[in-house]
Amino acid sequence: NWTEKKIEKELDRLVEEGLESTAVRPSYLDGPSGTRDFYPPEMRVQNWLFDNFRETAKSFGFQEYDAPVLENVELYKRKAGEEIVDQMYAFTDKEGYHVTLRPEMTPTLARLVLGKTNLQTGEVRLTLPLKWFSIPQCWRFETTQRGRKREHYQWNMDIVGVDHVHAEVELLAAACFFFQRIGIGPDVVGIKVNSRAVLEAVLAKHGIEKGKKDADGGDIFEQVCVIIDKLDKIGGPAVTELLGEIGVGSDSAAEILKALEAPSVEELANQVGTNSEAVNQVKRLFELAEQYGFGDYLIFDASVVRGLAYYTGVVWEAFDRRGELRAIMGGGRYDRLLEKYGGEKCQIPCVGFGFGDCVIMELLKECGKIPDFASAGPDYVVCAFSPDLYGTAANISWKLRQTGATVDLMPTPKKKVAASFKHADQTGARRMVFVAPDEIEKGVVRIKDLRTKDKNGESIQVDCPLDALD
Numbered sequence: 001n002w003t004e005k006k007i008e009k010e011l012d013r014l015v016e017e018g019l020e021s022t023a024v025r026p027s028y029l030d031g032p033s034g035t036r037d038f039y040p041p042e043m044r045v046q047n048w049l050f051d052n053f054r055e056t057a058k059s060f061g062f063q064e065y066d067a068p069v070l071e072n073v074e075l076y077k078r079k080a081g082e083e084i085v086d087q088m089y090a091f092t093d094k095e096g097y098h099v100t101l102r103p104e105m106t107p108t109l110a111r112l113v114l115g116k117t118n119l120q121t122g123e124v125r126l127t128l129p130l131k132w133f134s135i136p137q138c139w140r141f142e143t144t145q146r147g148r149k150r151e152h153y154q155w156n157m158d159i160v161g162v163d164h165v166h167a168e169v170e171l172l173a174a175a176c177f178f179f180q181r182i183g184i185g186p187d188v189v190g191i192k193v194n195s196r197a198v199l200e201a202v203l204a205k206h207g208i209e210k211g212k213k214d215a216d217g218g219d220i221f222e223q224v225c226v227i228i229d230k231l232d233k234i235g236g237p238a239v240t241e242l243l244g245e246i247g248v249g250s251d252s253a254a255e256i257l258k259a260l261e262a263p264s265v266e267e268l269a270n271q272v273g274t275n276s277e278a279v280n281q282v283k284r285l286f287e288l289a290e291q292y293g294f295g296d297y298l299i300f301d302a303s304v305v306r307g308l309a310y311y312t313g314v315v316w317e318a319f320d321r322r323g324e325l326r327a328i329m330g331g332g333r334y335d336r337l338l339e340k341y342g343g344e345k346c347q348i349p350c351v352g353f354g355f356g357d358c359v360i361m362e363l364l365k366e367c368g369k370i371p372d373f374a375s376a377g378p379d380y381v382v383c384a385f386s387p388d389l390y391g392t393a394a395n396i397s398w399k400l401r402q403t404g405a406t407v408d409l410m411p412t413p414k415k416k417v418a419a420s421f422k423h424a425d426q427t428g429a430r431r432m433v434f435v436a437p438d439e440i441e442k443g444v445v446r447i448k449d450l451r452t453k454d455k456n457g458e459s460i461q462v463d464c465p466l467d468a469l470d
């Protein structure tokens with residue numbers, strides 16, 4: 001039952017690596033569909049990306065947290081028709097618990113905060129505001145024919161306990177600081193910013209009040225946002241049809257779609273006839289971004305609502321200005337999530353974003369901005385001349401490592417010096433340490449510098465006393 005795609009992939013592999021045919025290659029030697037392996041060269045790039053995530057987070061005073069990849073399905077039960085909920089990698093474990101690989105991190109963050117909160121009083125036993133970050137692997141069960149990935153790593157940054165727009169500004173600043181760090185300027189990426197709170201005023205005009213529920217208890221406003229978020233992908237007529245299915249008439253749908261085209265927050269406000277606090281917050285956000293120094297990255301876009309049900313206020317998404325890629329990052333304010341989980345005393349304001357590791361890598365590849373990480377070789381390769389000297393060579397390696405040096409102790413003694421040079425070359429080492437009988441007799445080891453030559457073009461070497469090594 002080989003699909004054309006699998007045949008192509010196999011032929012490519014046979015060409016690329018001259019491997020034996022799949023007939024002798026068990027399928028389990030390929031990782032599960034939609035997952036990635038990180039061999040050392042790819043891992044060096046991934047670590048570079050994550051180091052930039054971490055350095056940015058630290059520059060902004062954020063602290064790292066983590067939690068299990070496995071969560072209760074209940075944590076994601078939301079009746080808003082979100083794709084991320086429909087595609088959960090869920091299963092029933094051997095004790096009958098309904099669990100899932102986490103599809104996102106925000107509910108886990110909420111769970112951790114509520115784990116330190118008295119639900120009766122709403123008292124949080126953590127010092128607010130929290131500025132927390134994490135880089136979790138998140139999962140979705142995509143149907144294979146879509147050929148999309150089933151896992152990605154998503155840098156999450158969240159501020160808990162700040163109800164004014166400074167939190168949004170701080171998070172946007174961090175995202176732009178990251179872009180700048182990796183050489184991606186506002187000419188390459190932009191961040192579209194909008195506010196669901198302003199959109200809420202539009203919807204209220206058409207009878208879709210905040211908190212209004214459908215027959216199944218689903219929040220209609222949330223469902224409208226999830227549908228509108230599909231606009232770029234499915235177009236106006238399809239959005240109108242989906243809105244009709246949840247009871248939004250075509251006239252209202254037309255008005256809503258028109259509001260999404262508003263060129264500015266003022267124009268949007270005029271359409272809804274309000275100069276609400278929500279509009280002022282968006283204006284303040286743009287003013288502060290200019291003063292902060294990252295305003296060039298931002299653009300107001302009334303059509304941005306994001307596809308997660310729980311956003312309640314300002315929302316944003318980063319995009320490549322050439323318009324070729326999917327959203328790079330997305331975020332927003334979610335002031336009602338902790339109350340949804342913890343009860344009415346837990347009205348704790350939150351803002352955050354998620355930044356996946358895949359689209360940014362596609363963009364960096366396109367821009368030629370992925371650094372070339374040849375493996376940095378060890379400081380020393382230590383080579384025993386014969387098996388009986390292997391223990392001595394190991395002890396020398398131990399002492400060198402205690403000085404902070406990186407040491408590759410050759411696993412097999414080499415009588416032929418050329419073989420040890422070959423190994424040293426392969427590792428990219430700077431120096432060779434020969435542990436040979438004559439030198440050991442004299443209480444020294446010969447250290448050869450592999451990188452510099454003397455005026456006659458010969459390698460420089462010294463005989464180092466064994467007791468000088470530690």
Ligand SMILES: OCc1cccc(Br)n1
Nearest residue numbers: 138139140149150151152
């Ligand atoms: O962006 C939604 C999502 C969630 C989990 C895994 C992957 Br890949 N993508």
